[in-house]
Amino acid sequence: MTATAVATTSTPAPARPRRTWVGVLIGVLLVVLGIVSLFVGVSDVSVATLLEGGADGTAAFLLVASRMPRTVAVVLVGASLGIAGLILQMLVRNKFVEPGTTGVSEFATLGMLVTIVLWPGMAIMGKMAVAAVFGLIGTWVFLRVIRAVPVRQLVLVPLVGIMLGGIVGAVTAFFAYRLDLLQSLGQWSQGSFASVMQGRYEYVWVAAVMVLVAWVAADRFSVIGLGEDFATNLGLNYRRVVAVGMVVVAVITASVLVTAGMIPFLGLVVPNIVSLIIGDNVRRSIPWVAGLGATFVLACDLIARTVRFPYEIPLSVVVGIVGAGLFLWLLLRKGSRAH
Amino acid sequence: MRTDTAPAPAAVAGVRPPSRLASAWSRPGVRLAVLAAAVLVLAALYLFTAVPGSLGYAVKIRSVSVAGMVVVAVAVGVSTVVFHTITQNRILTPSIMGFDAFFMLISTVIVFGLGATTFLRADPVVLWLVQVAVMTAFSVFLFTWLFGGKRRSIHLMLLVGIVLGTFFRSLTEWMQRMLDPLDFQVLTDTGFASLTRPNETLLLLTGILVALGCLGVVPLLRTLDVLTLGEPTAVGLGVDHRRVVMALFAIVSVMVAASTALVGPILFFGLIVANLAYSYAGTFRHRFTLPAAALLGVVCLLGGQLLLERVLGFGGSLSMVIEFAGGLFFLFLVLRKGAR
Numbered sequence: 311m312t313a314t315a316v317a318t319t320s321t322p323a324p325a326r327p328r329r330t331w332v333g334v335l336i337g338v339l340l341v342v343l344g345i346v347s348l349f350v351g352v353s354d355v356s357v358a359t360l361l362e363g364g365a366d367g368t369a370a371f372l373l374v375a376s377r378m379p380r381t382v383a384v385v386l387v388g389a390s391l392g393i394a395g396l397i398l399q400m401l402v403r404n405k406f407v408e409p410g411t412t413g414v415s416e417f418a419t420l421g422m423l424v425t426i427v428l429w430p431g432m433a434i435m436g437k438m439a440v441a442a443v444f445g446l447i448g449t450w451v452f453l454r455v456i457r458a459v460p461v462r463q464l465v466l467v468p469l470v471g472i473m474l475g476g477i478v479g480a481v482t483a484f485f486a487y488r489l490d491l492l493q494s495l496g497q498w499s500q501g502s503f504a505s506v507m508q509g510r511y512e513y514v515w516v517a518a519v520m521v522l523v524a525w526v527a528a529d530r531f532s533v534i535g536l537g538e539d540f541a542t543n544l545g546l547n548y549r550r551v552v553a554v555g556m557v558v559v560a561v562i563t564a565s566v567l568v569t570a571g572m573i574p575f576l577g578l579v580v581p582n583i584v585s586l587i588i589g590d591n592v593r594r595s596i597p598w599v600a601g602l603g604a605t606f607v608l609a610c611d612l613i614a615r616t617v618r619f620p621y622e623i624p625l626s627v628v629v630g631i632v633g634a635g636l637f638l639w640l641l642l643r644k645g646s647r648a649h
Numbered sequence: 650m651r652t653d654t655a656p657a658p659a660a661v662a663g664v665r666p667p668s669r670l671a672s673a674w675s676r677p678g679v680r681l682a683v684l685a686a687a688v689l690v691l692a693a694l695y696l697f698t699a700v701p702g703s704l705g706y707a708v709k710i711r712s713v714s715v716a717g718m719v720v721v722a723v724a725v726g727v728s729t730v731v732f733h734t735i736t737q738n739r740i741l742t743p744s745i746m747g748f749d750a751f752f753m754l755i756s757t758v759i760v761f762g763l764g765a766t767t768f769l770r771a772d773p774v775v776l777w778l779v780q781v782a783v784m785t786a787f788s789v790f791l792f793t794w795l796f797g798g799k800r801r802s803i804h805l806m807l808l809v810g811i812v813l814g815t816f817f818r819s820l821t822e823w824m825q826r827m828l829d830p831l832d833f834q835v836l837t838d839t840g841f842a843s844l845t846r847p848n849e850t851l852l853l854l855t856g857i858l859v860a861l862g863c864l865g866v867v868p869l870l871r872t873l874d875v876l877t878l879g880e881p882t883a884v885g886l887g888v889d890h891r892r893v894v895m896a897l898f899a900i901v902s903v904m905v906a907a908s909t910a911l912v913g914p915i916l917f918f919g920l921i922v923a924n925l926a927y928s929y930a931g932t933f934r935h936r937f938t939l940p941a942a943a944l945l946g947v948v949c950l951l952g953g954q955l956l957l958e959r960v961l962g963f964g965g966s967l968s969m970v971i972e973f974a975g976g977l978f979f980l981f982l983v984l985r986k987g988a989r
Contacts, residue, residue, distance in 0.1 A: 465805045465808045466804045469808050473979055473980045481973065623826040626819075627823050630816070634819060642809065
């Protein structure tokens with residue numbers, strides 16, 4: 311997920327120098343934006359104040375307690391959401407799905423609500439586990455419902471997923487409304503990194519672990535993307551790989567939900583753009599998706615932090631505009647597979 | 650609602666020579682009259698029952714909410730049926746295609762551009778008309794671009810509409826976050842009231858606009874019937890397709906703008922009402938389906954409100970119930986029709 315990883319693993323052959331340049335560009339952007347992200351904020355944290363204050367100064371404290379956790383969380387969330395989208399797209403064999411267009415995010419949010427109501431004192435780790443279980447149920451429900459879709463129509467699948475999410479969301483909203491919990495629910499469902507600091511973001515490392523799992527199992531997911539019969543023919547335990555994929559997606563969704571809230575369309579847009587650049591090989595695209603996802607969220611988070619300085623606008627709003635715009639472009643552009 | 654829709658299957662399934670009652674029931678006009686009677690009964694129930702204090706005061710307050718529901722139901726019902734006819738399907742609705750999110754965006758942009766002071770100093774009627782005019786112009790442009798030209802699959806258009814909705818809502822929120830708190834307050838004050846307590850001036854304005862929209866549709870009723878046959882047939886029968894569709898899009902936009910300004914967006918309401926209207930009216934002629942959709946809309950709103958408020962004792966959550974039921978219904982429609 312670092313710049314070097316993006317740059318080196320994405321150079322399949324010297325015959326394609328343009329890809330290499332795009333990869334290097336993404337890597338450089340990631341590093342530059344990451345560094346900028348450390349120094350943007352209300353308090354004055356700069357190289358000068360860091361040197362002046364030394365290791366015990368306010369600037370150093372802020373850097374360690376707030377700026378670094380935030381930057382790390384942003385990078386990990388961006389990378390893992392992209393991966394979650396990529397894996398889900400392989401499982402469903404559809405380019406237009408991601409946790410947000412399959413109802414998985416909404417199920418996970420319902421799980422959060424259940425923990426808030428039943429076990430209000432539960433540790434965040436426990437809430438995240440419950441949310442992950444609900445996310446898993448959501449993935450399962452979605453895969454079941456999709457089987458009922460008469461023809462495998464490309465755009466019908468995300469459509470059904472969005473509706474499923476809408477229904478679960480309405481149930482969640484109804485109970486939250488009856489129990490006066492709409493506000494605390496809104497905190498979870500709106501994506502933002504404003505409250506990320508040391509001691510409150512570490513759960514996102516769970517998502518990073520899932521990214522590693524995805525990387526290890528990458529070739530299997532590639533084969534899964536060819537369909538059940540083909541995968542079984544190649545000697546793959548189809549059900550087990552699908553189960554692993556579902557767990558990866560659900561855990562990533564839940565840990566992102568706990569750290570940052572819902573971030574729309576990210577898992578959809580990033581893998582699609584990567585697939586436009588380098589094609590559909592999962593092992594090769596994982597570092598690309600992770601790198602591009604991280605860069606994308608870093609850029610959006612920087613916009614969210616600076617556009618109304620010193621206040622912030624929620625990240626999900628920025629990603630909503632950029633991501634929805636890109637999604638529309640993917641759907642309506644000439645030669646799109648959606649037609 | 651249940652009482653007047655239940656006899657329909659019985660009438661259809663009748664193998665015996667139909668009785669006089671059944672044959673009367675099979676006439677769309679009779680069905681409309683029954684529906685209108687149901688509306689009157691429900692309105693009377695809503696107005697005159699469970700009065701805690703002075704009857705006159707309660708009726709005065711409640712008649713405003715009844716008027717609001719009627720205006721919204723007519724606007725949503727008529728605009729959805731017309732939209733279905735123009736776009737040749739029964740699943741897409743203006744709300745699903747992001748029309749009302751678009752309206753909220755326009756009002757925010759206007760406050761954003763003018764600032765609250767100019768906004769407050771301006772004549773609210775003029776301002777409101779400007780809002781509706783801008784909305785109409787833009788949405789006619791946007792939706793002729795989307796629906797004119799090459800024919801795209803319905804599912805693609807649906808997905809585009811839903812994503813457009815997210816896009817517009819995010820832009821709106823962005824702008825609202827960029828506003829001064831005072832400007833934001835003004836926006837929410839002038840913007841959206843609840844289903845049961847609409848702003849009276851706004852109600853009057855929207856009522857007039859919706860009435861004008863309905864009057865605009867009346868001379869086009871037969872043309873709409875022809876449009877049901879599809880574009881090539883309609884053109885063959887002498888319909889100036891492009892012009893008529895543009896005009897109808899404009900009317901739809903005005904009505905959506907009106908109802909959204911009054912009560913905020915209700916995503917799936919139009920979908921339920923229009924599809925109920927098709928099966929209830931038992932015909933596709935617009936002189937029956939349009940009033941049926943409007944009346945059914947009133948029945949749903951009044952009946953739903955009565956049920957929630959008086960029977961179950963929940964207040965103010967009708968739109969959530971509509972979203973839930975509508976979402977399920979939508980999923981059912983999409984999955985059942987998915988084969989086509």
